[in-house]
Structure formats: C-alpha cells, structure tokens
Amino acid sequence: MMRNVKMLYDTQQKTLFETRNPEQEYLELINKEYNFQDAIEILDKIDWDFQDFRTQYLTHTFHSYPARFIPQIPLSFIKLFTKENETVLDPMCGCGTTLVEAFLNNRNSIGNDFNPLATLITKVKTTLINEDEFRYFNKKLAVMKRYLDLDYRRVDERINNLPNRKVSKIFNRVVISKLESIRETLLDVKEEGHNDLFDLGGVALSSTIWSLVENGNGIDVDDMFLKKVKSMQNDLNKMAKIIKTIPGVRVICGDARKLDVKNDSIDLIVTSPPYVNALDYYRAHMYNMLWLGMDFDLFRKHEIGGHSHFIINRFRLLSEYLGDVLRSMIEMNRVLRKDKLCIIVVGNSSLEYELIESHKFFAEMGKKIGFKPIKTIFRNIDKTRKYTSADIGKIDDEYILVMQKVDDTNISAEDDNFVSDVVREQMLGFREQIKKCQGTSIRSRKPTNERLLKNVDKISEAIETISKDTKIKR
Template sequence: MIYDTKQATLFGEKTLERKYLESINGEYSFYRGIEVLNKIVWDFKDFTTQYLTHTFHSYPARFIPQIPLTFIKLFTKEEETVLDPMCGCGTTLIEALLNNRNSIGNDFNPLASLITKVKTTLIDENEFRYFNKKLAVMKRYLDMDYRKVDERINNLPNRKVSKIFNRVVISKLEGIRETLLEIKEEGHNDLFDFGRVALSSTIWSLVENGGGIDVDDLFLKKVKSMQNGLKKMDKIIKNIPEVKVICGDARKLEVETNSIDLIVTSPPYVNALDYYRVHMYNMLWLGMDFDLFRKHEIGGHSHFIANRFRLLSEYLGDMFRSMIEMNRVLKKDKLCVMVVGNSSLEYELIESHKFFGEMGKEIGFKPIKTIFRNIDKTKKYTSADIGKIDDEYILVMQKIDNTNVSARDDNFICEVVRGQMMKFREQIKKVQGTSIRGRKPTKERLLKNIDKISEAIQTIPQDIKICSCNNK
C-alpha cells in the first residue's frame, strides 16, 4: 500500500515518529488491529509529543498523542467519527483531524473546550492579517495606558486576580482583553477565541514563573507560535473533517445514540486533581464560570474530608454514569478505550482501570485487554498527595450490547457501586496499606479504613446523586 499519511510530512525521513506512523498505516480488520496492539512498545520513549497545535496551552494530566493516534489508525476508517467525552485540551481531536476522521470532544471545563476548539479550527490567512494589525495598534498603546489601571482593576471579571499580579501586569493583560473584545464586536469570533487561548496561556506562564516577564512580549510570541502551528496544520490537512466541541457533562452527553465509531478518553483520577483550581486564574480572567464546573467536576478532592472513601463511591458513580453514556453513543462492536493511572486514598491503592472493567461488564462492554505503560515521570502529575503518576493503564473494551439502563437511574448506579465498594472492602480486610508510599501509618490507623469503607457504603445513595456536592 502506498504510504499516504499526510501527518508524516511533519517529521523527518528517519524519525521515530515517522517510522511508527508507517508501521501502523493501512487498513486493519478488528482482529488484526488487536494483534497489532500486542506488538506496540507503549512507552513511546523519546517520541515527540508536542507538535502543531498540541503546543498551544499547557494542560495537566493530558495523554500523549500517540495513544489516540494508534487507536484511530487501527480501528477507524477515514470519515468515521471519534469521540472523547472528557477531551481536556483536545489531544484525541487533533489526531482525528490530522487523520481525516470526524470528531466530537466534550468537557465540562469551559477552558478545556475553548482550547480544544481553537486547536482544531483552521483560520484563514486574511483573518490573521486583520488580527495582527489590531495587535500592532494595541502594542503601541499598551505602554501608555497605565493611567487606566484603576478603571481596569474595577472592570476585572473577578477581583481575586488583582491580588496576584502587580498593577503594570494587570493593566497590560486588561489592555489585551479589551482588544480581543473589540475583535469579537467586529464579528471575528474564531479570532476572539484564538486570542483568548493565547491570553490564557500567557497568564498561566505568569502564574507559573512569577514576575520579571514582559507581558506583551510573551503574549505576542505566543500568538506568533500559535499562528505558525495552525498554518502548518492547514498545509497538511487536505480535506477538513467535521469537528464538534461541546462544553458539557460526560454523564449526560449531547451526542446521538449509536453514532460513534471509536471512543478514546482519559478520565480524571479520583482524589487527584481539581482541574478548576489548576486553571483558576486563567478562567477568572476570561470570565468563565468555574463554580459550575467545580460542582460537576468528576474526581475532585476538596470534599468528604472526614471520610475520603466517600470520594471513591462518588467517583465510581460518576464514572459509571459516564460509561453508560459512552455505551449509548457508541455503535455496536466498536471500541471504547479508557486511559487511567492508579491513585491512592488513605494509604490504599485505587486501581481505577479494574473498577472500570468490572462496571463495564454490567452495561454491555466486554474488556478485551488492558495495556500497561510506563510514563515519563517528569511529565504527568496530579496533586501533592499523590505525587507524579509513573504508570498508566489503557483499558480496551468492546461494546457487545446496548445498555438498556439510563445514566440517570440512581437505583441501578447505587447497586453497582455498592457491589464494587463491598469487593474493595473485602480486599482491604485481607491486606491493608497497599499504597503507603514511604509513610508509616500504624496498624490501627490502617484497620480504621475498613470501618470508613463500611460507613461510605452506607452513604452511597446520597453520595452518588448528581450535584449532591452542593451539600458536602
């Protein structure tokens, strides 16, 4: 077969990435695809993971593009549709776009869906010319506009941000935001979103690196590199497939039943990371409603402080609802791929992929295989509690049946979560302290976990309710 992967033009003749693309290029039967999975070295050590629009904005716990790329190439044909119901910064969608597959991305985090939209929206050369002219005018006035700083602080979408930056920085960031609003008013919505992602990325760098950075220089450099990314992408993509990005809840997908050919996703981890906190300042500056996201975020850990195992049943309930939705929208016989690492609660190891595999069987998914991969320890992180994540699991399931339950069926969700929690309690009764990570809890402390799990089992009916988080 003639090698026609346009994406390969990105990489030099003899690079790892190019060789890998060549090795998985072709048309595969389902069974052949599964065989190929066994031969892949999943660590992808030394591979480039940051190219084209993947570089636009940092995002915690994203997965490497080679994972969705592999499943897209092996298990879909051109113009079929790939879904990521918790798409984060859009890694799956970019790979679908580069390989001429239609895609749908969904994430409740408004910043995530904005980044995903911008990374997958090609922009015309003339539009960029207009944009750059506007920025050139803005640059001339940015230094002179300090007089407006008090007025600008008063106009900030949220006053909290005025506490972390000095007056010069605030004035400049607000000057940029005002220019972007003007661009929107003049009817250039895609450029407005493009500029907001550049602004958000600039704010992120300021928060991460502290002061001493020239704001306009940082913003303009970001804009330039993003424009280059989109221009390169424009040259590579010949037919633009459909891309749809939704800011919504994975437990209630706005996606048609039986319409998807492949799902590749990496859900949040339990007790690992509050996404809304990581992006708080960017979101505040962009005027995004992070409170709504905080209430519906799966896996957030800022509640149930007295009994952390209640977080686990809440998480399993949320993930089970999302899996019911994944089953509903996926076509029969197609694959649902979930990438997740282990986490830890009160010194106990939480192997999420095992819970997902077991819960999947209740709703018409057949676990086909679980792939273990080491990951670059310096890259993926969660919270201080858990530390860096050093491995992850790729759970591959096939939809063999339509589920006849609804993601809103609290009784069913409750029953399945109870079954999982009871199994978990039995394991802890046999062995405690499965994730001590160098700490030294006493035996009594570890045995208390069994009582806490029993207590968490009692409160499942209230803890799995959507939005019961208001009362936590």
C-alpha cells in the same frame, strides 16, 4: 520543521527518512490496514512508552494542560480501528488531544468537557483561520502594542473593570494593566465579528496567564502574548497545508454523564477521565477562568474526581467518583456503535495509603453495562507529565483499558438505584480486598495496623452513604 510534520502524517514520504528509527517504524505499523482481530494483535507490538517520541507538534503546543495524554495514544487507535470520515468521541476531552489527531487524520470528531477553558482550547486547536483574518488580527495587536505603555495610566479603572476582582490579588499593577489591555483588544475583535480570532486570542491570553502563575510577575506580558499568537498562527498555517479535506468537529461544553450525542453514532471512543483524588482541575485553571470571565463556580461544583470535599471520610469521594464514571460509561455505551471500541486511559491513585486501581474498577463496571474488556495495556510515563495531589505525588505509569461494546445497555445514566447498587458492589469488594491484603499506596507506603482498621471502618461508613453520594449533583 515542516518536513518533519509532513512525515508524521504522509506515509508516502517515508523514503525521506535516511535512517530508520522507532518513531518511523511505529508510524509504518499503524498506517497499514488490518482486520479487527489483527489490529487487536498489533496493539501488542507497539511500545506504549513512546520514549523520545515527538509529542508537542502543531496545535498540541497551544496551551499547557495538566495530566493530558500524549497524542500517540489516540492516534494509534484512530488509525487502527477507524476509517476516514468515521466519528471519534472524547467525552472528557480536556485540551482536545484526541480531536486534534482525529482532525489530522480526516476523522470527524466530537469533544465534550464541563470545563469551559478545556472546550475553548479544543475548539481553537481544531479551527483553521485564513491569512486575511490573521492580517487583520496582527494589525489590531500592533495598535494595542503601540499604546500599551500609555494605557498604564488607566490601571485603576482597569482593576475596577476586571471580570473577577480575585485576580487582582496575585498580579502586580503593571501586569494587570497589560493583561486587561489585551482582554479589551480581544473584546473589540469579537465586537467586530471575528469570533474565531477572539477565541484564539483567549487561548493565547490564558496560556500567558498560566505562565505568569507558574513563573511569577517578572515576565514581559505583552511580548509573551504576542509571541504566543505568532506561534499559534504558524502552527495553524502548517496544519492547513497538511489537511486535504476538513472533517467535521463538534465541541460541547457539557456533562459527560449526560452527553448531547445521538445513540449509536460513534465509531470509536478515546478518553482519559480525571483520577480520583489526583487533581482539582478547577484549582489549576482558576485564574485563567476568572480572567476570561468563565463560570468557575459551576465547573468546581460539577468536577469529577476532585478532592476538595469529604474531608473526614475520603472513601466517600471514591464512591462519588465511581458513580460519576459509571454514569459516563453508560452514556458511552449509548452513543457507541455495537462492536466498536471504548478506550479509557487512567492511572492508579491512592486514598489514605490504600491503592486505588481505577482501571480494574472501570473494567468490572463496564461488564455490567454491555462492555467486554479485551485488553489492558500498561505503560510507563514521564513523572513530570502527570499532575497529582500532594499525598500521591507524581504518577509514573498508567493503564489503557480497551473495551468492546457487545450489547446495548437498557440502563439510563440517571438510574440512581442501578448506579448505587453497582458502586456498592465495587466498594464491598474493595473493602474485602483491603482486609485480605495489607494496604499500600502508589508510593509503596503501607498504613499502620491502626490506620488499616480505621480505613476498613471508613469504607464501611462510605458504603452506608452510597445512595446519597452517588446522586448526580444538580
């Protein structure tokens, strides 16, 4: 395994391959130096489906996360369009795929996300821990394991001490007792000053809870947690052997519409924003966040692209979403150096059987704020990899929008009038498109004529409330 990992990131060992394969050819292609225009042309030579490529290696395996993109996407742009010690930003970093690839390739990185669980996972994935720390941690966990069954007598006390009582409704008493014993041990670790181990343990605990929610209460909780910690330790040790110098990493739990990043300081942006109406991340992460004592309600309030409100008129959700993404793109323009690239990965979505081609909206909005769309890449994806809402189903393709910053925008992300004007223009165009072309969802289901007329009326109603719906949620 170590040999395979080394070959991924050390092209000098390419002679170790006995036979050529698509993954080797891809790595050889992106590891060469190109000028900007040649690098743009190289994008056409990459098979962006990455079928049968290894996507789960090193710290990418730490935690399941819905709708994350595969590491080869950020890796391609990092290798082709940045140099070592330059800085890569993912303003909606999710579980940190972009930052891990930047870390492995000696690029500084900044990750931002409003989801505190996402930023915790990202931080742990990009933080090396030495052997002495792990020896301490393993001893601590061994003591916990020894007394775990005896501690079951404290189950009632532990239920009363849970960070949120809602979690007691989905797990049985044995599971609750064991999970809380793990959490108490982690709090002791933090109290004794081992913050990085506390964070790593929190991610392992969250991963265990995720598996419990997915698979039910029948799992041996403590063994699963301990195996997860051991696996994470092994992956970090492998990463430590690959990393020659540790680049700078900054992880921010913040709003992509108001980035805590300096102007003109970023050399590449690679990100994948949430899809409109596709997935409520707060629902997917609810029990993990509640057990870890995170501010679940605050994240739910500020989530971009969720579909838990605007029940009567779903097209108001699209207006709100476009406004949020536009504000984020204005911030991306502010922090990105001139002539550098902004890469946005997004799939189509659907509202009331009407196809929402997000990448086209983003490209048009980008033109308003100093971005020049230079390429849109289509790629097929495994349906099992993208979580969406029940009315959409699984997404089986997505688009990689490549934009270059050609001008500084003088627009503030807090300019409500500008944002509402741009979104109104997009929604008017969307309405005209629907009038001319019978609607169809990504499941190829067309609305009836009656629904089509209702959709046009609902979009008209949504246009009337754009100024209200696109205001930043405070």
